[in-house]
Amino acid sequence: NAGVTQTPKFQVLKTGQSMTLQCAQDMNHEYMSWYRQDPGMGLRLIHYSVGAGITDQGEVPNGYNVSRSTTEDFPLRLLSAAPSQTSVYFCASSYEGKPEAFFGQGTRLTVV
Amino acid sequence: AQSVTQLGSHVSVSEGALVLLRCNYSSSVPPYLFWYVQYPNQGLQLLLKYTSAATLVKGINGFEAEFKKSETSFHLTKPSAHMSDAAEYFCAVSSGYSSASKIIFGSGTRLSIRP
Numbered sequence: 001n002a003g004v005t006q007t008p009k010f011q012v013l014k015t016g017q018s019m020t021l022q023c024a025q026d027m028n029h030e031y032m033s034w035y036r037q038d039p040g041m042g043l044r045l046i047h048y049s050v051g052a053g054i055t056d057q058g059e060v061p062n063g064y065n066v067s068r069s070t071t072e073d074f075p076l077r078l079l080s081a082a083p084s085q086t087s088v089y090f091c092a093s094s095y096e097g098k099p100e101a102f103f104g105q106g107t108r109l110t111v112v
Numbered sequence: 113a114q115s116v117t118q119l120g121s122h123v124s125v126s127e128g129a130l131v132l133l134r135c136n137y138s139s140s141v142p143p144y145l146f147w148y149v150q151y152p153n154q155g156l157q158l159l160l161k162y163t164s165a166a167t168l169v170k171g172i173n174g175f176e177a178e179f180k181k182s183e184t185s186f187h188l189t190k191p192s193a194h195m196s197d198a199a200e201y202f203c204a205v206s207s208g209y210s211s212a213s214k215i216i217f218g219s220g221t222r223l224s225i226r227p
Contacts, residue, residue, distance in 0.1 A: 042118075099146075100158050
């Protein structure tokens with residue numbers, strides 16, 4: 001099983017550029033989430049989805065968009081990158097009957 | 113609202129010594145509690161979880177945690193530290209199975225092991 005796969009692993013953007021962080025899971029999990037990790041702040045929830053076609057905001061949604069057209073994929077879009085979005089981004093998935101989340105390996109994003 | 117507080121951003125112990133990482137939570141409903149471990153440049157791996165069954169929970173790599181409702185705590189322990197335990201540890205809380213997509217994390221504790 002591949003589990004949760006994130007691409008790319010590393011990315012450098014210029015301020016104002018847009019990009020999409022990809023996340024795919026092959027476990028047929030209903031729930032998917034995006035977190036950002038910053039030093040001393042743990043992981044903060046950006047957006048989450050409880051199923052295809054359903055998304056909602058987390059703690060820090062500003063500057064990010066998501067969509068969930070299929071169960072497997074949950075892309076995170078940065079419309080106009082800012083240096084404050086420099087972070088490590090983690091995608092996670094989970095399913096009804098298990099309370100914990102399974103994480104991808106992360107995407108390290110630098111905005112210059 | 114739920115929240116997690118991890119006491120101590122950095123803990124250093126000698127190899128073979130007791131490891132104690134502290135976590136306190138706040139939740140308006142019975143919580144589900146987790147400890148995750150993150151090794152350098154990797155994702156998060158579940159160490160153990162509390163889901164309202166036994167209050168003493170055993171996890172992987174010899175770690176365990178005890179849920180104490182009266183103290184709103186879920187501290188992580190290991191009797192004897194090993195060099196391979198050096199990593200960052202995160203305590204986390206959610207409000208239930210259907211809320212697995214909304215896990216709230218603490219700020220993390222970096223564990224260092226001295227030879």
